[in-house]
Amino acid sequence: xxxxxxxxxxxxxxxxxxxxxxxxxxxxxxxxxxxxxxxxxxxxxxxxxxxxxxxxxxxxxxxxxxxxxxxxxxxxxxxxxxxxxxxxxxxxxxxxxxxxxxxxxxxxxxxxxxxxxxxxxxxxx
Amino acid sequence: xxxxxxxxxxxxxxxxxxxxxxxxxxxxxxxxxxxxxxxxxxxxxxxxxxxxxxxxxxxxxxxxxxxxxxxxxxxxxxxxxxxxxxxxxxxxxxxxxxxxxxxxxxxxxxxxxxxxxxxxxxxxx
Amino acid sequence: xxxxxxxxxxxxxxxxxxxxxxxxxxxxxxxxxxxxxxxxxxxxxxxxxxxxxxxxxxxxxxxxxxxxxxxxxxxxxxxxxxxxxxxxxxxxxxxxxxxxxxxxxxxxxxxxxxxxxxxxxxxxx
Amino acid sequence: xxxxxxxxxxxxxxxxxxxxxxxxxxxxxxxxxxxxxxxxxxxxxxxxxxxxxxxxxxxxxxxxxxxxxxxxxxxxxxxxxxxxxxxxxxxxxxxxxxxxxxxxxxxxxxxxxxxxxxxxxxxxx
Amino acid sequence: xxxxxxxxxxxxxxxxxxxxxxxxxxxxxxxxxxxxxxxxxxxxxxxxxxxxxxxxxxxxxxxxxxxxxxxxxxxxxxxxxxxxxxxxxxxxxxxxxxxxxxxxxxxxxxxxxxxxxxxxxxxxx
Amino acid sequence: xxxxxxxxxxxxxxxxxxxxxxxxxxxxxxxxxxxxxxxxxxxxxxxxxxxxxxxxxxxxxxxxxxxxxxxxxxxxxxxxxxxxxxxxxxxxxxxxxxxxxxxxxxxxxxxxxxxxxxxxxxxxx
Numbered sequence: 001x002x003x004x005x006x007x008x009x010x011x012x013x014x015x016x017x018x019x020x021x022x023x024x025x026x027x028x029x030x031x032x033x034x035x036x037x038x039x040x041x042x043x044x045x046x047x048x049x050x051x052x053x054x055x056x057x058x059x060x061x062x063x064x065x066x067x068x069x070x071x072x073x074x075x076x077x078x079x080x081x082x083x084x085x086x087x088x089x090x091x092x093x094x095x096x097x098x099x100x101x102x103x104x105x106x107x108x109x110x111x112x113x114x115x116x117x118x119x120x121x122x123x124x125x
Numbered sequence: 126x127x128x129x130x131x132x133x134x135x136x137x138x139x140x141x142x143x144x145x146x147x148x149x150x151x152x153x154x155x156x157x158x159x160x161x162x163x164x165x166x167x168x169x170x171x172x173x174x175x176x177x178x179x180x181x182x183x184x185x186x187x188x189x190x191x192x193x194x195x196x197x198x199x200x201x202x203x204x205x206x207x208x209x210x211x212x213x214x215x216x217x218x219x220x221x222x223x224x225x226x227x228x229x230x231x232x233x234x235x236x237x238x239x240x241x242x243x244x245x246x247x248x249x250x
Numbered sequence: 251x252x253x254x255x256x257x258x259x260x261x262x263x264x265x266x267x268x269x270x271x272x273x274x275x276x277x278x279x280x281x282x283x284x285x286x287x288x289x290x291x292x293x294x295x296x297x298x299x300x301x302x303x304x305x306x307x308x309x310x311x312x313x314x315x316x317x318x319x320x321x322x323x324x325x326x327x328x329x330x331x332x333x334x335x336x337x338x339x340x341x342x343x344x345x346x347x348x349x350x351x352x353x354x355x356x357x358x359x360x361x362x363x364x365x366x367x368x369x370x371x372x373x374x375x
Numbered sequence: 376x377x378x379x380x381x382x383x384x385x386x387x388x389x390x391x392x393x394x395x396x397x398x399x400x401x402x403x404x405x406x407x408x409x410x411x412x413x414x415x416x417x418x419x420x421x422x423x424x425x426x427x428x429x430x431x432x433x434x435x436x437x438x439x440x441x442x443x444x445x446x447x448x449x450x451x452x453x454x455x456x457x458x459x460x461x462x463x464x465x466x467x468x469x470x471x472x473x474x475x476x477x478x479x480x481x482x483x484x485x486x487x488x489x490x491x492x493x494x495x496x497x498x499x500x
Numbered sequence: 501x502x503x504x505x506x507x508x509x510x511x512x513x514x515x516x517x518x519x520x521x522x523x524x525x526x527x528x529x530x531x532x533x534x535x536x537x538x539x540x541x542x543x544x545x546x547x548x549x550x551x552x553x554x555x556x557x558x559x560x561x562x563x564x565x566x567x568x569x570x571x572x573x574x575x576x577x578x579x580x581x582x583x584x585x586x587x588x589x590x591x592x593x594x595x596x597x598x599x600x601x602x603x604x605x606x607x608x609x610x611x612x613x614x615x616x617x618x619x620x621x622x623x624x625x
Numbered sequence: 626x627x628x629x630x631x632x633x634x635x636x637x638x639x640x641x642x643x644x645x646x647x648x649x650x651x652x653x654x655x656x657x658x659x660x661x662x663x664x665x666x667x668x669x670x671x672x673x674x675x676x677x678x679x680x681x682x683x684x685x686x687x688x689x690x691x692x693x694x695x696x697x698x699x700x701x702x703x704x705x706x707x708x709x710x711x712x713x714x715x716x717x718x719x720x721x722x723x724x725x726x727x728x729x730x731x732x733x734x735x736x737x738x739x740x741x742x743x744x745x746x747x748x749x750x
Contacts, residue, residue, distance in 0.1 A: 024735070031742045032719050034300075039731060042292050043227050050284075052220040057185060061221050064186035065193035065228045068480075070571035071695035072228075072732035094532050095177040096186050102168050103190045103197075105443075105479045106539060107572035110524070117531045149485070156492045157469050159550075164481060167542050175534075193730075195321035196445035197482035219282050229730045230693075231289060232322035235274070242281045293727050302720040307685060311721050314686035315693035315728045318605075320446035322728075344407050345677040346686050352668050353690045353697075355568075355604045356414060357447035360399070367406045409675075417667050418602050425659075427595040435557060436564035436596050440603045443565035447603075470552040471561050477543050478565045478572075570696035594657050606664060607697035610649070617656040 006037065009045025016048060016055060017082035024078065059083040064096050067112035068104035076112065080119040090125050131162065134170025141173060141180060142207035149203065184208040189221050192237035193229035201237065205244040215250050256287065259295030266298060266305060267332035274328065309333040314346050317362035318354035326362065330369040340375050381412065384420025391423060391430060392457035399453065434458040439471050442487035443479035451487065455494040465500050506537065509545025516548060516555060517582035524578065559583040564596050567612035568604035576612065580619040590625050631662065634670025641673060641680060642707035649703065684708040689721050692737035693729035701737065705744040715750050 013021045021044075028036040048058060059082050066076040083093055093116055101109035138146045146169075153161040173183060184207055191201040208218055218241055226234035263271045271294075278286040298308060309332055316326040333343055343366055351359035388396045396419075403411035423433060434457055441451040458468055468491055476484035513521045521544075528536035548558060559582055566576040583593055593616055601609035638646045646669075653661035673683060684707055691701040708718055718741055726734035 028735075028738065031738050031745070032723060035723050035726070035734065035738060038292070038296065038723075038726065042288070042296075043731060046288065046292075047224055047227055050220060050223070052216040053224070057182075057217070057221075058224060060182060060186055061189035061224055062228060064189040065225060066732065068190035068194055069229065069695075069732075070569075072730075072736065075228075075732035075735065091177045092182070095175060096182075098175070098532060098535050098538075099172055099178070099183060099186055100190060101480075101535070101538065102172055103187060103200075103480045103482060104194065105483075105572075106477050106543060107566065107569075107575035108480075109535065110528075110575065111572065113528065113531050113535060120531070153485075153488065156488050156495070157473060160473050160476070160484065160488060163473075163476065163542070163546065167538070167546075168481060171538065171542075191482065194445075194480075194482075195319075197480075197486065200482035200485065223282060223285050223288075226285070226288065227731050230322075230726075230728045230733075231293060232316065232319075232325035232728060233730075234285065235278075235325065236322065238278065238281050238285060245281070297724055297727055300720060300723070302716045303724070307682075307717070307721075308724060310682060311685055311689035311724055312728060314689040315725060318690035318694055319729065320444075325728075341677040342682070345675060346682075348407060348410050348413075348675070349672055349678070349683060349686055350690060351410070351413065351605075352672055353605045353607060353687060353700075354694065355447075355608075356418060356602050357441065357444075357450035358605075359410065360403075360450065361447065363403065363406050363410060370406070413667070413671065417663070417671075421663065421667075422599055422602055425595060425598070427591040428599070432557075432560060432592070432596075433599060435561055436599055437603060439561035439564045440568035440600060444568055444604065450603075466552040467557070470550060471557075473550070474547055474553070474558060474561055475565060477547055478562060478575075479569065570694075598657060598660050598663075601660070601663065605697075606668060607691065607694075607700035609660065610653075610700065611697065613653065613656050613660060620656070 005041050005045035007045075008049050009040035009043070012044040012048050013040060015086070016044070016059075017078065017085050020078040020081050055086040056083075056088050059086050059088055060092065060096060063093065063112070064100060067097055067100045067115075068108055070104065070108040070111060073111070073115060076115050077119055080116055081123065084119070084123055084125060090120060130166050130170035132170075133174050134165035134168070137169040137173050138165060140211070141169070141184075142203065142210050145203040145206050180211040181208075181213050184211055184213055185217065185221060188218065188237070189225060192222055192225045192240075193233055195229065195233040195236060198236070198240055201240050202244050205241055206248065209244070209248055209250060215245060255291050255295035257295075258299050259290035259293070262294040262298050263290060265336070266294070266309075267328065267335050270328040270331050305336040306333075306338050309336050309338055310342065310346060313343065313362070314350060317347055317350045317365075318358055320354065320358040320361060323361070323365055326365050327369050330366055331373065334369070334373055334375060340370060380416050380420035382420075383424050384415035384418070387419040387423050388415060390461070391419070391434075392453065392460050395453040395456050430461040431458075431463050434461050434463055435467065435471060438468065438487070439475060442472055442475045442490075443483055445479065445483040445486060448486070448490055451490050452494050455491055456498065459494070459498055459500060465495060505541050505545035507545075508549050509540035509543070512544040512548050513540060515586070516544070516559075517578065517585045520578040520581050555586040556583075556588050559586050559588055560592065560596060563593065563612070564600060567597055567600045567615075568608055570604065570608040570611060573611070573615055576615050577619050580616055581623065584619070584623055584625060590620060630666050630670035632670075633674050634665035634668070637669040637673050638665060640711070641669070641684075642703065642710050645703040645706050680711040681708075681713050684711050684713055685717065685721060688718065688737070689725060692722055692725045692740075693733055695729065695733040695736060698736070698740060701740050702744050705741055706748065709744070709748055709750060715745060 025036040097112040150161040222237040347362040400411040472487040525536040597612040650661040722737040
């Protein structure tokens, strides 16, 4: 059954963002493969596989939170790519960043917008 | 023209959550009425009046961010009421909280869920 | 197999702190029982069941982190009780709090010490 | 010589805010008197005794930081009283709080303003 | 009238720091010019144009907050340049950073001091 | 007597990590030598010289806290080297990082693991 959660996680991760996600898992291979397994099982096999929110809503919530926290730029960039991948528009992403100025301050919003600018350029959006 | 932004803010705030929002503005009257004006003008007349995201998306982003930050429980409760008011379901709110465990840890998600429990009870949801 | 993880989590939680832990799980029953399950499965069935650190080391790391973050007082108190339960001494706990002044500032350390004072009093330490 | 730093700290603390400061030191007596000594020696005997900033500038910096961090309300209140005590005006304090909306978000500023409202009421300002 | 706020913001920004500020606004042109407008209107046309604090006090509060938060290094550097520009001395800036060790920990203060070292070198201070 | 604290700090710092620690002190020489002195006196002469926790427990608490805070990567790397130096194993360090996913989220744990990967490589662990 745990196997099922892992497999469900792998296939959910592919839906969200196969390239960046796989790169993260691969980069954990020589330091903690178990932690890569937890990302797949708990993150994608459990949380991102739950009904109740669309993948677009999930990525909107994630980029809002990571922009507000402001201390996880690499993960924010992975999820900006994922946000585009699951169908959020450039406008929706930019609006989410702008709104974070109200809740976490202008520097957090600015650093989010600059991360988005980089990811949009890489993806030709 | 600034007047227009203020009026637009007042009417947007009414759409989002008239009761809790007005209570916050009122509570600022004897310490900083200008700050109440900024909440209305910048927060609601500008940011929440922008096209590009629905009010449901805006409240989803806000409760995600405030849950992740974990240091603004009174404002999280105001926005949980607003989230219900603009049509987010109890399930969508609970799912957003649960997801925050992945990005900000289990205590942040737990404190978000307990705040939601209180607000749902007050609103008979 | 998932069942095994859940059962392992339940028994690990009992070792760490049966009373406070069960109270948290119970308080989630009417808002998100699934989140209670994740705490048991992921938190205790996976992470706290891993070899490599003793339970004393795990609780030391947890109270250090929650004191430094400073935005999860209820969870800090649960883990202060757990820390005593797995055998950390009052001195070890107080020293960990004091040290956090260096890494997260004096207010974080102070609020940690006051939480410890409360928990020590409740446990007659 | 360490004695001198302690004595200098005690007298500096008295200048800043004798009542609230002494209450904090007293509340540490049965959990960690050493930590009370560090507050006096390092906090007041060293940092607050340095030339280069006035006590008004020091308290302005402190209330800005604690408002922005948003996870140390008891200490923020102690320093709001201290800020009044060393001669910062109600206006200067309120303006500092308002400005924090730009750097740490509106909830942080709001919670700072509400703390100030309480402290002003207690001090009849 | 909104126009007036924008113009007031532009001229206030010039007083504070024309070079770095304009660079930030320019860098937003292709991702969110509206956000650049909000920085000018709300940040400088409103907040930094308020009476009650001098520009030196405002920059002191800002560098204290950004040093304590520790997750906005690019914005901290912009405001370190602004702090010098409005007349804060190297000593006042360094003292503010050192003091943050008490409220946000030694790493936050260290990273603030290293940012100051860079900005002082660029400005030949 | 203060001299004694400084000397005790120097020798304690040598026990913990002579190379990285001395580099930090040296880098402060031209911006704030006093802050270097506080690191030695307060950090190492006082806190790290206290009985009640072993150096291994102290470094475990420190890497837990810095990983959870997520905004002090340079200091986390210094303490990862120190953790190895005082005898924590690669496994104990990795386990501490993994556990932080529960309390501060997966991005904080991931960034901690990547910092550990770098430091392990530099030290040939």
